[in-house]
Structure formats: structure tokens, C-alpha cells
Amino acid sequence: MNTTKAMIAATATFATCAAGAQTWPQFENPMVHVMIAFDGTDLTAHTDSTPLAMINYGDMHTAPADVLDGKYISSQYGFLADGFITLPQDAAIWIEMTSASAGIEAYEGGMRMMRQNHTYAPMFGTAGSDAAWKWGGTMHHPWFAAANEGSYSMVVNLYIGDAATGAPLSGFGSESVTLSWQTVPAPASAALFGLGGLVVSRRRR
Template sequence: MKVSIVVVSVLLASAGAASAQMPHMGGDMKHVMVHRMMDDVMVMVDTMVPTPDLQNYGEMYMGNAAVLNDTWYNAQYGWMKDGTWTPPTGAFVWIEQTSATPGLMAYKGGRMNNMGSHTFEPIFGTDGSSPRIMWDGMMLHNWYAVSAPGGTYEATYKVYFGDASGTPLDGYGSGEATLTWNAVPAPGAAMTLALGGLCACRRRRS
């Protein structure tokens, strides 16, 4: 686990140097493990990694990643297949957002060691997109963003087997998971507040 994280940061650093600044995952990968148990789907969030922070780095991103400009964002959560299993014959795995804190936006990510797999298209209801995505079972780190930090955010997901249009398969169960984030004020905002305080003091003295 540690080794792969080191490799990822090296890749991101070299890519950033070559082109524009790449967005940051925000911390260690926090995996959402999806397992098929007979006719059921089980979903478990890795509890070892602390609750991710949505952060604003004050950076501008190029291309599709520009959707993260001026946002507080994070991509630590990664959907991951637990063990080797396949969906029922002819069926697909669907991840559906059933509820989320208002203001939480989501964009399609990909594998952390391949930024080219990240399309940044709006998903999970963002900008009128579908509440569900079909998942191919590859590690998937989506990007979550808010346009103003407002404390704690949550999103709840149902993972199930469905047909090509997302209709759940009869006779199969579904799994559920809730992801949470804390939105922290930008370092720049704290600095502005400090400077504001300083100015107030000066004004009082004069």
C-alpha cells in the first residue's frame, strides 16, 4: 500500500513538471471495497485512513481538470474490487448516489497512477448528470468538490448488479456506503483574516 502511494506521487510530480499543475488527491488513498458474496454486494469503507479534507490549494488546473478551479476538493476515496469476482452473467456493477449534502459536486476520476484515465465529467447528479455510474471494477478515484467550505459533507451510495441501463437485477441484494469529508478553509483565507485583524489594530491606534 505504502509503495504504491510513493509511486503515484512521483508520477504526479513528473507529470506536473511537464505540463500544467495536476490536482492533488489530498492524502492517502481511502478505499471503498466492493465484494460480491453469492447474490449480495458488500461494501466496506477503509477506516484506517482518517476522514479526507476538501481543500483549496489556490491553484489553476488546465484541460478537463479545470472543473476543480476555485473549489475545495479531494479524491482520496477510491472504489476498489475486493478479491476476484465478476457480476452475474450479462449484468453490470452500478454505483448510485442515493443522497448527498447539498453543494457537494462529483467528477469522474480514474486510477491514481494514470491521470489520463480521469475524464472529470460531472457524475452523481452534478450539473444534471445521472445519479448512477456503471463501474468496470478498476480502481476509481472520483473527484469531490465544493465551491465554499461549509463543514462536513456526506454522500451515500448503493452498489448493485443491474442491466445495461441500470435497472437492478431481480433476486440480487445491494450494498451501501456513506463517504464523509471535512471542508477546511484555505490557508490563504486564514492569512487574509490575520491581515484583517492587523489592519483593524492599526486603525484603532491611529
């Protein structure tokens, strides 16, 4: 191996190690959007009511995503504008958690592909955060998480509020949406089942 090739090999190894040192939360299932529309008076929001899978990959994540370590997670739900939205002056669309199952947690996300740039800051009342969260108008997939297996739900109310304080502004409609999840066995377990099947099929041959 000449010197140039050795250097390239060393650089490639170093780059691989650096990339491997970061672990961001996984996602695999398709996006499910909460479609938000506002016609100047009425705010409407709707989404699929089927509970979504919440999966525990058993991963330890790079900070600040370490708030999701070892938990069942889902980033399938995303808040998305259903058409062009023009807001009243100094107003914003706020999304407030009004009720939730015990044990459900929420953290700020964004576009799923941008997970290395998400803040993972607690939201919707998680860890003492405000129940109301100001939506910026772009597609936002929060990270929902739970430490234990089970069925979870969260009701969020979408309303027009003061852009600075979140205080509801009168004269505008609001709408509540129920988000729900069901934990499913970790992929690692599924992989083990798959291996078991492979062993059995080999023995049958």
C-alpha cells in the same frame, strides 16, 4: 558555451515550460477505499466512516480538470474490488448517489497517479449527470469537490444492474455506503502560519 550545449539548454528550458503549463489537481492524503465484494448473490461494500479532508489549493487546472478550479477537492475515496468478482451475464456493478449534501460535486477520476488521463466528467448527479454510474471493476478514485467550506456527505448505493441500462436486477443484494468530508484550511494558509512562526522564532534569538 558551444553550440551543442546551447541547444541542450534551450531544449531543457522549453521542456520545463511545456510541463509547467499543465496543472493537474493535487492529492496528498492516503487512499481510502470502498471495498466491494460480490459472492454471486450478495454485494457488500464498506469503508472508513471518518470524514476525509477536502482541501482548496486555489489552483487553476488544465482542462478538462478545470471543473475543479478554485474548489475544495478530495480524491481519497476509491472504489476497489475486495477479491475477485464474477458478475452475472450482461450485469455490472452500479453505484448510485441516493442522497447528498447541497453543494457536493463529483467528477470521474481513476487511479490517482493517472490524473492527466481522467475525464473529469460529472457523475453522481453533478451538473445533470445520471445519479447511477457503472463501475468498471478497477480501482477508481472520483474527484469530489465543493465550492464552499463546510461538512459534506454523499450516500451511494451499490447494486447489481443491467450492464447497459443500469436497471437493478432482482435477486441480488445491495449495500449503501456513506462518504463524508470536512473542508480544511488551504495549505497556503498553513504555509503562511509556518512563515509567521519562523519570523517569531528569529526575533526571539
